Amino acid sequence: MRKARAGGDDEAVRQNGSSSRRRTDQHPGDGEDHDSSSGGVQDDDDDNDLGLRREIRSKYRDLINSVQQNREDMLSPSNNKLTEVLEEANKLFKDVRQAREAALDAQLLVVATDLGKEKASQLFSEGSAFDPTAFAEHLLSFMGLNRLEDEDDEPPNGCAGDGYLPKDAWHRLARRAECCFRTAPSFHYMMGSFYTEPPPPKQRIERQRKAPSKEAKRIMPTQLKKMEESHQEATEKEVERILGYLKSYYQDDPSPISYYEFVIDPNSFSRTVENIFHTSFLIRDGLARLKLDSDKLPCIEPVEEGELEAAGSFSRKQCIVSISPKIWRELIDVFEIKETIIQPPETQSE
Amino acid sequence: MTQRKRLSNVQNSSQSKRQSNSFMTQEEDEDATFTQPSTSQVQRGLEKLTPAQVDQKTAEVVQYILVKDQKKIPVRRADLVKHVVKDYRTVYPEIIKRAMRTFEQVFGLKLVEIDSKNHMYVLVNNLDASTARPSPVERPSNPKMGLLFVILSVIFMKGGVVRENLIWNTLKKLRVDPGQRHEEFGDVRKVITDEFVRQRYLEYVRIPHTEPVEYEFRWGQRSDMEVSRAQILEFMGQLHEQDPRSWTQQYREAHSAATASSSQASSSNHR
Numbered sequence: 074m075r076k077a078r079a080g081g082d083d084e085a086v087r088q089n090g091s092s093s094r095r096r097t098d099q100h101p102g103d104g105e106d107h108d109s110s111s112g113g114v115q116d117d118d119d120d121n122d123l124g125l126r127r128e129i130r131s132k133y134r135d136l137i138n139s140v141q142q143n144r145e146d147m148l149s150p151s152n153n154k155l156t157e158v159l160e161e162a163n164k165l166f167k168d169v170r171q172a173r174e175a176a177l178d179a180q181l182l183v184v185a186t187d188l189g190k191e192k193a194s195q196l197f198s199e200g201s202a203f204d205p206t207a208f209a210e211h212l213l214s215f216m217g218l219n220r221l222e223d224e225d226d227e228p229p230n231g232c233a234g235d236g237y238l239p240k241d242a243w244h245r246l247a248r249r250a251e252c253c254f255r256t257a258p259s260f261h262y263m264m265g266s267f268y269t270e271p272p273p274p275k276q277r278i279e280r281q282r283k284a285p286s287k288e289a290k291r292i293m294p295t296q297l298k299k300m301e302e303s304h305q306e307a308t309e310k311e312v313e314r315i316l317g318y319l320k321s322y323y324q325d326d327p328s329p330i331s332y333y334e335f336v337i338d339p340n341s342f343s344r345t346v347e348n349i350f351h352t353s354f355l356i357r358d359g360l361a362r363l364k365l366d367s368d369k370l371p372c373i374e375p376v377e378e379g380e381l382e383a384a385g386s387f388s389r390k391q392c393i394v395s396i397s398p399k400i401w402r403e404l405i406d407v408f409e410i411k412e413t414i415i416q417p418p419e420t421q422s423e
Numbered sequence: 424m425t426q427r428k429r430l431s432n433v434q435n436s437s438q439s440k441r442q443s444n445s446f447m448t449q450e451e452d453e454d455a456t457f458t459q460p461s462t463s464q465v466q467r468g469l470e471k472l473t474p475a476q477v478d479q480k481t482a483e484v485v486q487y488i489l490v491k492d493q494k495k496i497p498v499r500r501a502d503l504v505k506h507v508v509k510d511y512r513t514v515y516p517e518i519i520k521r522a523m524r525t526f527e528q529v530f531g532l533k534l535v536e537i538d539s540k541n542h543m544y545v546l547v548n549n550l551d552a553s554t555a556r557p558s559p560v561e562r563p564s565n566p567k568m569g570l571l572f573v574i575l576s577v578i579f580m581k582g583g584v585v586r587e588n589l590i591w592n593t594l595k596k597l598r599v600d601p602g603q604r605h606e607e608f609g610d611v612r613k614v615i616t617d618e619f620v621r622q623r624y625l626e627y628v629r630i631p632h633t634e635p636v637e638y639e640f641r642w643g644q645r646s647d648m649e650v651s652r653a654q655i656l657e658f659m660g661q662l663h664e665q666d667p668r669s670w671t672q673q674y675r676e677a678h679s680a681a682t683a684s685s686s687q688a689s690s691s692n693h694r
Contacts, residue, residue: 145592203580203670205589209596211662212573238598243566243607250572251564253654257532257546260489 126174132165133177140184145206148191155188215249216242311347311418312354318415319361319375329372331408332363338413339405342398348415349394457504460513468513480511481521488522488534492546495622497645500542537623537644545623547648566607567614571624573597574615576655578640580673586630587638590615619643652677 136158140147147154162181169175217239239245322330336352338344352373355361359376366372404410460468469477487507491498504512511518519534526532526546533549536542577593578585591601599605601612608614616638619625623645630637642650656677660667668674 144588203673205577205581205593206596207663208577208580208659209593212597215662243569244564246569246572247564247566249658250569253572253651253658254568255548255550255649255651256495256568257492257530257548259493259495261493 122170125168126171129165129168129174130177133162133174133181136161136165137177137181137184140181140188144188147188150192150202155185155192159185212246213238216246218242307418308351308354311351314418315348315351315415316355316360316375319355319373322414323375329364329366329374330414331366332371332373333404333408334410335373335414337401337404337408337410338415338417339410340413341417342401344413344415344417345401346396349396353394457501457512457515460515462516465514465517468511469517472511472514477511477514477518477521480508481518481525483507484518484522485525488526488544488546489530495545495624495645497537497543497545497623500544503544535648537648543623545645545648570594570599570608570611570614571619572655574619574625574640575642575646575650576659578642579652579655579676580659580670582672584639584641587627587640590640624649 140155140158143154146152147158158181162178162185165174166178169178219237219239319330319335322335336345336348338348352361355375356363356373361373361375363371363373484503484507487503488498504515508515508518523534526534527549531549533547534544535547537545573594574590577590581589594601594611599608599611601615603611605611615625616627620627620643623643625643625646626641627638628641630639652673656667656670656673659665659670
């Protein structure tokens with residue numbers, strides 16, 4: 074709606090109810106109550122006014138920026154910065170003529186009232202206020218912030234703050250915070266699964282499939298897979314061989330054999346470990362039995378053919394055997410083991 | 424097909440797959456074929472199965488949930504039915520009931536439905552954390568829990584909702600900048616606004632009418648279950664060397680009956 078400048082003032086005031094020239098009595102005390110969104114569309118071609126309006130807009134933008142940037146500062150109940158901003162806006166509003174500036178005023182209003190609401194909520198809350206900044210400071214101390222400045226190194230976190238956090242800072246906090254959480258511990262298998270049988274057939278099939286496809290690569294994969302097979306077979310052969318030793322020993326002397334005497338090879342620690350490993354298979358498959366004799370020492374004996382069925386109904390126990398070179402030597406001394414029962418295999422894979 | 428009304432939930436148990444629309448939501452097309460069977464249906468279903476079968480299915484459900492919980496993302500009922508329960512869906516309520524009992528009695532965990540509209544479950548520790556000592560077993564601690572703790576604390580102390588800027592500013596003071604890659608947490612913004620939200624530890628909601636778009640943070644449904652406000656207040660007291668009671672509003676909230684029953688230990692479960 075265009076109005077001629079001279080005569081239109083009064084009507085403009087009555088119709089739009091907002092800004093008017095030099096009619097300060099039209100404004101109530103604080104400009105904020107005005108419906109400033111509908112500005113009068115009065116075209117002023119005066120150059121002065123153009124400059125003035127630009128200045129007003131820029132000042133409004135400054136005010137808006139200052140409120141947004143210094144939000145936390147303004148929130149603090151210890152100062153009156155917010156009121157100052159509003160008074161500043163008040164003054165600016167007196168010169169507002171057009172929608173553009175009025176819109177900026179409205180924007181400032183939105184931002185300021187938002188802040189005002191924040192401040193008001195601080196008033197209503199009883200008890201101590203909570204200041205996130207102080208909280209952060211306390212946390213930093215808790216996490217072990219090292220405030221001594223190290224002049225030479227740059228702080229690893231690149232922050233301009235002084236001191237640097239130790240590597241385990243967040244772990245420290247997490248551990249302390251754990252008691253606030255009732256998290257269910259994550260489920261993971263302890264040892265993973267372990268199968269000995271399936272791999273050999275699979276690899277044979279793969280080898281045959283791979284052979285016709287690529288000429289160049291044929292040799293390398295085949296060789297590798299052959300080696301792995303032999304490892305699997307070697308284990309099973311070893312286990313059977315050891316079962317043989319056990320049985321023959323037991324035939325000669327049908328009393329349980331001392332476990333240590335059976336597995337220990339006084340000449341080689343690594344062979345001893347292998348023997349323990351292979352013996353464990355016998356026990357797992359129920360072909361041998363481990364028990365404690367009258368001296369509470371472990372002894373091993375093979376299980377008779379007929380007993381295999383009954384063994385399934387017994388409760389299976391598991392135990393973990395550990396051995397170190399030191400223990401191995403002690404055992405050799407104590408049991409006076411001079412020679413090994415389980416002969417080393419003919420072909421050495423290593 | 425008989426001309427039964429769709430509205431009444433009485434149907435022949437396995438014949439019709441078309442079910443009523445009461446739970447139809449966009450994200451759960453599979454769930455559209457699954458509605459909670461009635462008690463009589465469950466009874467009939469149970470009659471057709473041996474106890475061993477039901478036990479087996481229960482065990483499968485328990486294992487599925489345990490593995491799914493590794494990432495702490497809630498288990499959807501639709502997934503559970505589709506992948507594990509399958510044909511046993513008519514006795515689903517019974518299976519879930521048994522699974523819950525198994526979790527409580529065997530594992531000391533609680534299976535909780537945190538979202539009754541979308542039907543999601545989480546596992547929560549059933550043991551009383553406030554009296555428990557720090558675990559005697561050396562477990563590697565997860566630094567993300569520290570980060571989450573900071574965020575949850577600020578939200579709680581500030582009354583339950585905060586604008587995202589407050590969180591980002593506080594974190595910046597702790598040398599965690601969402602704009603930069605953090606050496607512990609990596610992409611911080613993604614961890615907080617994506618991972619924690621998917622795990623339902625946080626809610627990241629857009630504030631309407633903001634330009635540019637701003638979001639606010641709240642406690643997520645999982646946090647309501649898992650996190651003890653009282654414990655947080657205790658730690659606050661220690662840090663600030665103040666009596667937790669001095670934050671009267673927060674103290675009241677932390678010890679009120681409503682929150683106390685869900686997040687603190689409730690030993691009312693049958694053992």
